[in-house]
Amino acid sequence: MNVYITDGTENCFYTAVFNACTDKDCIVTSSCAVQLPLGANVVAVTADGEKCTRVKKKLNEYAPHALKDIPLLLRRGCANKEQTALEYIRLIMEKKAPVKDMLSHPAVIAATEEMRKVTLEAHRFTGFLRFMEGSGGIFYAPFEPDNDILELILPHFIRRLKNQPFVIHDTIRGKAALYNMRECAIVHTDKKVNVVLSDCEDAFQKLWKEYYESVNIAQRPHEKQMKGYMPVRYWKYMPEKH
């Protein structure tokens, strides 16, 4: 059995798919923590432009939607994301047609659910992300998403706050988006950075907490619903929850 190890990039995944698609009993993964089965033959894949292009071309021919779906799937923060994507591609290659509406097929059900987790989290963070004003007037927002969604939420904030310089920092993956009102760059960072806050930041956080307290109807507690909509793991950077 072959185990293809990719470096986690999209191109590297497509390169691995080139062989893995017809390699019946194989595993594709980018995770270093994966448990190798007995007698596994490890193949370290490096991105190959030609193989990658050929896979993409075929996908585009059979099922153009896949070129949007696969990058979403690869943003999932779980170890078997490549496997889910591989099964999905295999189905496309077998049917030679778009498969996204085959909603009772196991591969499509799995892929749809995983994609939904990514897009749902991205949507949630358009609401749950919290900026704080730095002393230089740059707004800083740290967050810890389960999936790699920085690039997905970035266009939303650039449209919305286009006249406000900001930094959105994924502290789990150690990467940040820097925006200076003209252009945006994504850079690798440390997992923790120190930010000096502006003088008024504390006052506004206090007002926000006051508002949060006041708007709640204390006589109708429904914590389970609150936690369902706003999972506890996202509370870390939300001032109203501290």
Add this chain to the structure above:
Amino acid sequence: MIDAERLKILTESAKYDVSCSSSGSRRANTKGGIGNASVGGICHSFTPDGRCISLLKILMSNRCSYNCLYCPNRAEADVPRASATPDELCELVIAFYKRNYIEGLFLSSAVEGSPDRTMERMLDTVIRLRKVYRFNGYIHLKGIPMADRALVSRAAQYVDRMSYNVELPSEKSLRLLAPQKTKESVLLPMKQLFLEKKAAGEEKGKNRKIFLPAGQTTQLIVGASPESDGQILKLSEAMYRRFSLKRVYYSSYVPVVRHSLLPDRCTGLLREHRLYQADWLMRFYGFDADEIAKEGENLPEEYDPKCAWALRNMQFFPVEINTAPLEKLLRVPGIGTLGAYKIIKARKFAKLDFSDLAKMRIVLKRAKFFITCGGKFYGSDNYDTVKTALMLEERSEKYEQLSLFSTPETSLSVHTGQL
């Protein structure tokens, strides 16, 4: 900057208005501006009562000259009073928005002085926010009944959504419990805005202006007056059809004020829940109010309105999942809009059986009595068995749900919806 004390008073007076959505508008950011609207709406936080915070929900003032019996801010009530200036509110909105705390502003007010004066102050805030602070986020403005027509149409050019609260579902109750308001004072501006929005939508090309992109909503208090569910639904249906309302919110009545004209028991949350279920059936499932409940009838407590309808109309069931058209699938208890669309898509590729439906996460506990898959039926032919099974199903859910809410004693002290 507004101080914490006044923010608290003005928020606590506003929080009983149930409307919270920020959807329906596509307002774009402008050059040098801040913010835009997101058409699907965005929730920014959730409070321990399980409700979402999307907009900064606040009153301009809670000093009210009206004396609506059910309202905690009525003139005679002994509560702390406060008001905020337009600039204070604008600064707060911008500061919160920059930090991504909120999606926009929900501005309401008690009637301080005259309706015109109140509306003018609200309009001043809104225009300042748009023009001076260049804010393009979402604004929901509460309309003040009996304010001047011109003020109303001016406001609608700047905000995304407006709402007039009908509050009481009949003219008689309105006269009795909110003597300063009349049916016309609420319905006429709703009609005016509907007609103006329609006219604005017909303009072509350059003349086309943004006019109330997210439409209108309203709120009804349930249980303060004797109207039946059937009558309430009929009223909602009429407003959906005549004024193209986006939403009708229902707020179950809880007594804050003891008065001989008001019931001293609170209306259960279950009744409110059933009305919302019925409301959804009218808006997304193609039901008429008449089919759900007749004029003088109430919705059944034991099971949801769709189950009740299905049990009255067993001649339409069971439907075959693999061939039934969308309208019929939507009428199956337990199958929602998402489920119905999933079925329609999936069955083009493969014949579906019960295990496929389960895999697709379609809940079968109610649906199984009303569907066949490839001719197979897993329900029961006996009408009473079906009825009992549905009731048991519902009851197990109801107990879960009740335990999530407070006990009847504590919810007695909850306030009610406000102007």
